[in-house]
Amino acid sequence: MTNTDWPLWEVFVRSRRGLSHTHAGSLHAPDAELALRNARDLYTRRGEGVSIWVVPAAAITASSPDEKDPFFEPAADKPYRHPTFYEIPEGVKHL
Amino acid sequence: MATAAAHRTARTDADGARTAVGDTAEYERAFDAAVAADERIEPRDWMPDAYRATLVRQIAQHAHSEIIGMQPEANWITRAPSLRRKAILMAKVQDEAGHGLYLYSAAETLGTGRDELLDKLHSGRQKYSSIFNYPTLTWADVGAIGWLVDGAAITNQVPLCRCSYGPYARAMVRICKEESFHQRQGYELLLALSKGTEEQHAMAQDAVNRWWWPSLMMFGPPDDESQHSAQSMEWKIKRHSNDELRQRFVDICVPQAESLGLTLPDPDLRWNEERQQHDFGTIDWTEFWEVLKGNGPCNEQRITQRRNAHAEGAWVRDAAAAYAAKHTGETGAKQA
Numbered sequence: 204m205t206n207t208d209w210p211l212w213e214v215f216v217r218s219r220r221g222l223s224h225t226h227a228g229s230l231h232a233p234d235a236e237l238a239l240r241n242a243r244d245l246y247t248r249r250g251e252g253v254s255i256w257v258v259p260a261a262a263i264t265a266s267s268p269d270e271k272d273p274f275f276e277p278a279a280d281k282p283y284r285h286p287t288f289y290e291i292p293e294g295v296k297h298l
Numbered sequence: 299m300a301t302a303a304a305h306r307t308a309r310t311d312a313d314g315a316r317t318a319v320g321d322t323a324e325y326e327r328a329f330d331a332a333v334a335a336d337e338r339i340e341p342r343d344w345m346p347d348a349y350r351a352t353l354v355r356q357i358a359q360h361a362h363s364e365i366i367g368m369q370p371e372a373n374w375i376t377r378a379p380s381l382r383r384k385a386i387l388m389a390k391v392q393d394e395a396g397h398g399l400y401l402y403s404a405a406e407t408l409g410t411g412r413d414e415l416l417d418k419l420h421s422g423r424q425k426y427s428s429i430f431n432y433p434t435l436t437w438a439d440v441g442a443i444g445w446l447v448d449g450a451a452i453t454n455q456v457p458l459c460r461c462s463y464g465p466y467a468r469a470m471v472r473i474c475k476e477e478s479f480h481q482r483q484g485y486e487l488l489l490a491l492s493k494g495t496e497e498q499h500a501m502a503q504d505a506v507n508r509w510w511w512p513s514l515m516m517f518g519p520p521d522d523e524s525q526h527s528a529q530s531m532e533w534k535i536k537r538h539s540n541d542e543l544r545q546r547f548v549d550i551c552v553p554q555a556e557s558l559g560l561t562l563p564d565p566d567l568r569w570n571e572e573r574q575q576h577d578f579g580t581i582d583w584t585e586f587w588e589v590l591k592g593n594g595p596c597n598e599q600r601i602t603q604r605r606n607a608h609a610e611g612a613w614v615r616d617a618a619a620a621y622a623a624k625h626t627g628e629t630g631a632k633q634a
Contacts, residue, residue, distance in 0.1 A: 209615075232618075233615075244392075245396055245399055248389075248392070248393070249476075268340065
């Protein structure tokens with residue numbers, strides 16, 4: 204039996220209530236329960252979190268860096284999605 | 299994707315894409331441009347094989363150093379002079395284990411499995427920092443390690459937080475935050491001894507005498523003899539040369555030693571008004587290469603203890619895996 208058999212887990216930590224979980228790192232563990240415990244010991248030794256998610260790394264589908272440009276292209280030519288696109292006369296308030 | 303998530307398939311993806319497009323030069327240009335623009339390279343990006351190999355070698359050696367580094371200090375846990383010191387030392391040694399794990403994770407994003415890395419450590423095919431091949435003879439050594447060894451490590455590691463490889467840089471940010479406690483506890487410990495009885499003061503001085511030179515060696519061979527330096531600087535894995543960091547460390551330590559009331563064991567150490575830096579004596583590089591080759595005082599002991607710890611922990615890993623296999627249905631954590 205070697206570590207090869209232990210799946211990789213990605214760890215997400217909520218640093219305090221009101222904030223979303225953020226990726227903290229990864230670790231190996233045989234099951235979800237131990238992944239959580241290991242994550243607590245590894246990523247929250249100094250009170251860095253109030254909640255942890257562990258996700259099997261194999262369950263994550265990632266966009267490919269090779270397709271980066273075409274994949275995100277559709278957003279690039281739509282400046283009208285930003286509020287700064289619009290000209291508003293000076294003095295108009297609450298807009 | 300910035301996570302380690304897809305590291306298992308990263309190489310296949312990159313290679314597959316490369317074959318399909320058939321234009322390595324284009325990938326290389328994109329890589330060079332990203333490095334030049336101070337952007338970070340992430341796991342699934344194309345990267346030159348030599349860049350990948352250099353990172354694996356460096357991160358693995360770094361990870362191995364963290365976990366081997368647990369040994370010389372753990373040596374004193376049962377004999378810490380007070381409960382306070384004992385709790386501090388345990389927390390520090392636990393941190394070192396954590397640092398090793400952050401780094402193994404970073405290495406894995408490059409497509410090298412953890413078992414493979416551990417195997418290479420155990421069989422001597424990958425190295426760890428030579429500093430851990432020196433013994434911790436007295437309690438004061440725990441202080442000297444914290445102040446000097448962790449101090450040298452911090453000097454080395456702070457620039458690594460801006461390393462061009464994202465996962466390594468992120469691991470270093472975490473590590474540097476935690477190292478600061480390591481260094482301060484060591485300094486405080488030495489200060490207590492230095493201000494204690496005559497015997498305690500002598501013990502502190504002796505520890506500093508023994509750890510000073512090996513700490514300076516931690517920065518690696520002089521620039522003109524460092525085989526990987528130039529390329530690593532070009533890739534922005536490394537940001538400063540060995541000699542530059544060593545000089546920085548010496549300049550930081552001199553006033554700190556004064557505040558401790560201890561001396562540094564180097565008759566040639568003096569302020570150079572012209573250079574606005576300290577001059578210091580010649581390092582015994584023969585000793586450095588000997589320890590690196592395996593002839594240091596504790597090389598054999600460290601690696602034997604590591605191998606034994608791994609072998610003796612096998613039943614725990616087996617039990618955890620067996621338990622997981624039995625409960626897979628309940629936890630829904632079945633993995634390929």
